[in-house]
Amino acid sequence: MPVINEVCREISSIPLEKLSEIYVDEGKKRQEELDLPDLPKAVRGEVVTRFAPNPNSALHLGSSRAAILSHDYAKKYGGRFIVRFEDTDPRLKRSDMKFYSMVKEDLKWLGCEWDEIYMQSERMEIYYRFAEDAIKKGLAYVTECDSQRFRSLVLKSMPCPDRDLLPEEQLERWNKMLSGGYREGQAVVRIKTDLEHPNPAVRDWPALRIIDPERYSHPIAGKKYRVWPLYNWASAVDDHLMGITHIIRGQEHFVNMIRQGYVYEAFGWAYPQAVHYGKLMIEGGSLSKSDIERGIKEGKFSGYDDPRLATLIALRRRGIEPEAIRKMIHEMGINTNTATVSLDILYALNRKIIDGVSNRYFGVFGELHRLNLEGIPGQLTVSLPRHPSDPSRPKRIINVNSGGVVIEDRDYSGNLGKEVRLIGLGNFKLLDGGARFVNNDLNYAKGLPHIHWVSENQSIDISVLMDDATELRGKTESGITYEAQGSHVQFEREFFAKIEVIRPDSVYAVYTSR
RNA sequence: GCUCCGGUGGUGUAGACCGGUUAAGCAUGACGGCCUUUCGAGCCGUAGAUCGCGGGUUCAAAUCCCGCCCGGAGCACCA
Incomplete structure (x- = not known):
């Protein structure tokens, strides 16, 4: 009991803000850990x-x-x-x-x-060096069989005849590849795997091929190289050299793991943990x-x-x-x-x-209806919160004169003749082209449809790029121009959007989601 | 066609290797309520899966075995 009392005293001595900080931190930490299940064979500090x-x-x-x-x-x-x-x-x-x-x-x-x-x-010499090494060791060979011929042979688990050429001859061919003695498609380096492998795609896969630099230059290397490694060769060499312990990639690479396994085994390297x-x-x-x-x-x-x-x-x-x-x-x-x-x-x-950071604004879109407000004093100034759960943000101050407000067609047509709550303004009866003030009783407003509006004399044009690439046009509060470019906002009862361009008289935003 | 990998409520995922107090957890979506001067957020509640299908092993299977169906990937001198 004394212990409990002590802990209670200790906790209550911490200021509330501090306490919530601690609490959030703990929650966050736990969340992170929960998020990612363990990786197989992962050692702390060595992944x-x-x-x-x-x-x-x-x-x-x-x-x-x-x-x-x-x-x-x-x-x-x-x-x-x-x-x-x-x-x-x-x-x-x-x-x-x-x-x-x-x-x-x-x-x-x-x-x-x-x-x-x-x-x-920028690592081409490395791939070349390992290729030469593989050829010398008889792990790879240079074949002049074209892809068609190779394919038909390999499907029958048969080798191209030049698979069995001596390493010296292979090396000669390799140098011929590098020096330009072959044209595109005339020779390719293949890795010896297992011609009996049940998956033909694994059998003696290609590692390096010729690409004519005069026809296809590289944005970085230019015309410097005419022999380029294929994915499996470059990847196998790099993963080893870079000390990759875990490869996380799509399942389309599943057979690549098997293919590269032959290189790793032949060179005596350890293949990383691959997760697909x-x-x-x-x-x-x-x-x-x-x-x-x-x-x-x-x-x-x-x-x-x-x-x-x-x-x-x-x-x-x-x-x-x-x-x-x-x-x-x-x-x-x-x-x-x-x-x-x-x-x-x-x-x-x-x-x-984004909910917490998004300031709220009124925006009306599509077909609009202008309402003369009847029964209000000459001018009304209303202040609305920028965020419903953060009263500390500066209010939106909006002036409405008898010139009136603009509302959307869906709110207008659906409620014509009925009483509605114009949020922040008061309760009104919707008439043809106007709205008659009823009262400003919040309790009274409870049962009424709440609709938003834009003050006619304090509005600017807005265009929203929607998720289907169409543009939605409308009006919004001119106060929105104080938003920073790139900020998130919510148009109440409409959607969230990101402000892209702000001009003095118009705003361009991109639709985020409802 | 051949070779792989999958198949849990609308969607995503946990559980499956070590079969039994979880006959299925979580999230998101749906629906309803509360709150709120938003159809957002938050809170509360409801519905929703006999774990692809069929068989087998077992006292007992989402979990093990076999067959089938469906989905995805690979079968390039692409990555």
Whole structure:
């Protein structure tokens, strides 16, 4: 009992604000731990993960899964997080300078700061060196079989004849590749695996190929190289060299783990723990890079930040906070089943974050009706809270004169002839083109529809870019111009939006969610 | 066609490896109520899954075994 008393006394001696701080901190900490289940074979301080995007497009919700999970797991265990641009295909999946920086921006925004960053196009000599080594050791060979021929042979578990050439001859061919003795497609380095492997896709996979630099130059390397590593080669070498302990990626890479396993075994390296998550689909939308790229090229989308896209840059523009994305991704975890998520979940998570910071305004959209206010003193000044649960914010002061207010058609047509509460103003009877003051009794207002309005002589134009890329026009309080660009607001009874452009006489915003 | 990986309420996920007091937890969504001068937030409550289907093993299966169906991925000199 004395102990209890003592603890009680101690707690009650802490000021309330301090107490809530402690409480929140504890809650947060617990939340974090709850969020991420343990990674297999993770040792504190020794976890190294990587996120390996191809800089040929912008990051989207799907890519954010690998990024967030890789980053957060590294941090959870006090390890390192590496970003590695996989830009080794100047032909089919060309990288573009603008995406290197765009991806970095996206990652920073997501809160996935990296400890190290690399570009594979700057590591070419490394891939060459290991290739030469593999060839010398007889683990890889240079084949002149074209892909068709190779395919038909390998399907029957048969080798290309040059698989068994001596390492010296292979080396000669390798040098011929490097020096330009072959044209595109005439030779390729393959890794010896197991021609009997049940999955033909695993059998003797290609590691390096020739790309004519005169026809396909690289945004960073230019025309310097004509032999480029394929994904599995560059990735296998890098993961080993960079000391990656855990690879978190989509299940489409499952066979790549098996393929690369042959290299690791042959070189005597230890393959990292690979965790694969299932396909993430989005209700009613596409998460495919190629769909996004094509849509933009065809002009179907206005750009990477088109509000219909699930790119990070579009979500950011719309007012989705990175923490909402993070929470959603954490909730899905790394399980391997195929998930079709609804954006509503993201919106719900996001609303909880932005609700507190969003100042409230009245905005009326679509078809509008002007109401003459009858029965009010010549001029009315009302003050409305900027946020219902934070009275400390400066009030919105709005003047209304007999010139009247503007309301939306849905509120007008639905209530014509009835009494309504014009929020903050009073109770009125809605008439044709006007409104007659009844009283200003809040109790009386309880049973009435509450509708919002904009003062005609204190309003500015607003345009909202909606999530279907249409524009919604209307009027809003002129006081909104004091908002900072990029701030979240809520138009009461309408939706949340992010302010994009503020001019003295108009506002441009982007719709976030209801 | 071949090779993988999945299949728990509308959606996402926990439980499955070590089968039994959880005949299914959480979140989001839906519905209802309270509060609120927002159809937001918050609080309270309700509905919703016989755990893809069929069989087997067992005293006992979402959990183990087999078959089937469905979904996804891979089968590129893409990443």
